[in-house]
Amino acid sequence: MEHNILIIGGTGLVGKTIARILKKRNPQFNIFIGGRKGGKTDKDLKIDVTDPGSFSIILEKKINLIILSVNDKTDHVLRFAIDNKIDYLDITKPTPDLVKAYDLAKNRKVSSRIVFSSGWMGGIVPGLANTLSDRVDIREIKLFVYYSVKDLAGESSAHFMAENVAVPFSEYKNDQPVSIRHFLNTEVFDFSFGIGKKRAYNFDVPDLYILNRVERVPDVSVKMTYNSKFITWLLGSFQYLRIFSILSLKERKMIFGSSGKGDQSVFEIVVKDKGICRKLSLQSTKGQAELTALSAVLHTEELLRNPHGNNVYFGHQLHEPLSLLAQLNAYETINIKVTQ
Numbered sequence: 236m237e238h239n240i241l242i243i244g245g246t247g248l249v250g251k252t253i254a255r256i257l258k259k260r261n262p263q264f265n266i267f268i269g270g271r272k273g274g275k276t277d278k279d280l281k282i283d284v285t286d287p288g289s290f291s292i293i294l295e296k297k298i299n300l301i302i303l304s305v306n307d308k309t310d311h312v313l314r315f316a317i318d319n320k321i322d323y324l325d326i327t328k329p330t331p332d333l334v335k336a337y338d339l340a341k342n343r344k345v346s347s348r349i350v351f352s353s354g355w356m357g358g359i360v361p362g363l364a365n366t367l368s369d370r371v372d373i374r375e376i377k378l379f380v381y382y383s384v385k386d387l388a389g390e391s392s393a394h395f396m397a398e399n400v401a402v403p404f405s406e407y408k409n410d411q412p413v414s415i416r417h418f419l420n421t422e423v424f425d426f427s428f429g430i431g432k433k434r435a436y437n438f439d440v441p442d443l444y445i446l447n448r449v450e451r452v453p454d455v456s457v458k459m460t461y462n463s464k465f466i467t468w469l470l471g472s473f474q475y476l477r478i479f480s481i482l483s484l485k486e487r488k489m490i491f492g493s494s495g496k497g498d499q500s501v502f503e504i505v506v507k508d509k510g511i512c513r514k515l516s517l518q519s520t521k522g523q524a525e526l527t528a529l530s531a532v533l534h535t536e537e538l539l540r541n542p543h544g545n546n547v548y549f550g551h552q553l554h555e556p557l558s559l560l561a562q563l564n565a566y567e568t569i570n571i572k573v574t575q
Contacts, residue, residue: 237265237297238261238263238264238265238299238300238539239265239267239296239297239298239299239300240257240264240265240266240267240298240299240300240301240302240535241267241268241269241280241282241293241296241298241300241301241302242254242266242267242268242269242302242304243269243270243282243284243301243302243303243304243305243307243312244269244270244303244304244305244327245267245268245269245270245304246268246270246272246274247304247305248387248388248524249304249326249524249527249528249531250268250302250304250305252524252525252527252528253302253304253528253531253532254266254268255528256528256529256532257532257535260532260536261536265278266278267279267280267296267298268280269281269282270282271283280292280293280296284303284305284306284307284309284311284312285309285311286311287311287314287315290311290312290315293315293319293321294319298321299321299322300321300322300323300324300535300538300539301316301321301322301323301324302324302326302531302535303323303324303325303326303327304326304327304531305327306327306328306329306332306395307325307327308332310335310336310339313325313336313339313340313349314339316347316349317340317343317344317345317346317347317349320346320347321347322347322348322349322350322538323347323348323349323350324350324352324531324534324535324538324550325350325351325352325353326352326353326357326358326527326530326531326550327353328351328353328441329353329395329398329399329439329441330404330439330440330441330443330444331399331402332353333351333353333441333444334444336351337351337547340547341547345545345546345547346545347545348538348543348544348545348546348548349546349547349548350534350538350547350548350549350550350553351547351548351549351550352530352531352534352549352550353441354440354441354442354445354549354550354551355378355380355440355441355442355457355502356500356502356519356523356526356527356530357526357527357528357529357530357531357533357534357550358441358442358445358530358534358549358550358551359530359533359550359551359559359563360378360442360446360502360504360551361442361445361446361449361450361549361551362550362551362554362556362559362560363504363515363517363551363556363559363560363563364376364446364450364504364506364515365450365551365556366515366556366557366559366560366573367504367506367513367514367515367573368506368508368513369508372508372509373450373452373506373507373508374452374453374454374507374508375452375453375454375455375505375506375507376446376452376454376455376504376505376506376507377455377456377457377458377504377505378440378442378456378457378458378502378503378504378505379424379426379435379457379458379459379460379502379503379505380435380438380440380457380458380459380460380501380502381426381430381433381459381460381462381500381501381502381503382459382460382461382462382500382523383461383462383495383498383499383500383522384461384462384463384466384495385462385495385496385497385498386494386495386497386498386499386500386522386523386524387494387495387496387497387498387522387524388494388495388522388523388524394488394491396417396491397484397487397488397490397491398484398487399417399439400417400418400474400479400487400491401479401480401482401487403415403416404416404417404439404443405443405444406437406443406455406456406457407443407446407447407452407453407454407455407456408453408454409453409454410447410451410453412447415437416437416474417436417437417438417439417470417474418436418437418438418467418470418471418473418474419436419437419471419474419475420436420437420458421434421435421436421471422434422435422436422458423435424458424460424503426460426501426503426516427501427503427516427518427572428499428501428516428518428570430462430501433460433467434460434464434467435458435459435460436458436459436460436467436470436471437456437457437458437459438457438458438459439457440457442455442457443455443456443457445549449549462498497521497522498522499518499519499520499521499522500518500519500522500523500526501516501517501518501519502516502517503515503516503517504517511575512575513573513574513575514573514574514575515571515572515573516571516572516573516574517563517569517570517571518569518570518571519568519569520568520569520570521568525568526569529563529566529569530550530563533554533559533562533563534550534553534554537553537554538553
């Protein structure tokens with residue numbers, strides 16, 4: 236079967252990285268790039284997620300998988316994929332948008348594979364957490380994120396934070412949502428890969444919802460630290476004083492919109508079950524864009540090479556956990572440690 240794959244948002248940093256990795260690993264795939272301005276070749280398609288009238292080219296090119304790497308707040312692309320029985324993989328949504336899209340897909344008749352992979356680094360955290368336990372008795376999962384301001388980051392992730400930083404979100408205690416705010420409630424964590432002890436603060440990623448509501452883990456929390464103590468302290472101070480609430484969206488985008496030229500990205504998953512605590516530490520030496528793109532590629536390869544029925548999935552549900560771990564570990568810029 237010929238695989239015609241469309242990356243919408245393919246001109247952005249993560250979209251370009253997905254295309255690069257996918258082409259290198261799968262030269263037989265036909266990869267199309269979708270963007271608002273189109274391009275110079277027949278593989279560059281003019282597609283605007285806010286204008287469903289621009290989607291007809293998707294049918295003309297006989298696309299059988301859409302990878303969405305730009306936020307589609309109105310879910311026009313999702314509806315189009317469901318209506319036209321096209322496989323769909325979304326790596327972009329912040330938690331509120333993910334919940335809305337997931338509810339939409341669950342309540343529609345689905346005749347293709349609809350995959351949501353908007354969790355941290357392309358939705359791989361729940362799958363990796365499941366390698367640390369037999370899954371029967373996981374009581375608590377904590378995710379700790381290390382973010383370097385020197386990392387080469389796309390503007391979309393910064394814009395998502397700017398849009399949501401003033402909005403309370405939920406972590407989970409005893410299977411109940413607890414309302415919290417970004418960059419408060421410090422916890423000291425000893426990060427691996429030479430980073431050392433850092434104060435980490437509340438941070439919202441879709442894994443909170445996925446681990447509790449889908450994987451049924453009673454206690455779930457996520458905390459993040461920046462490589463700069465000053466920036467971490469400043470963001471916490473802004474939140475404590477409610478300054479984010481009075482800033483305009485444009486001003487918040489200016490705060491979160493900077494990008495460096497490249498640095499490592501690290502996250503650590505701590506799982507507690509049956510009184511035992513295990514930790515998985517993952518380092519991407521080429522940063523978060525590379526790891527997010529790689530995760531999207533692994534989901535794509537799994538969808539196209541192995542049988543998966545027409546249904547709604549989260550990205551980690553496509554994989555056997557140990558297989559996902561092995562594939563990540565085999566990638567040249569990924570380092571993984573597991574400790575107990």
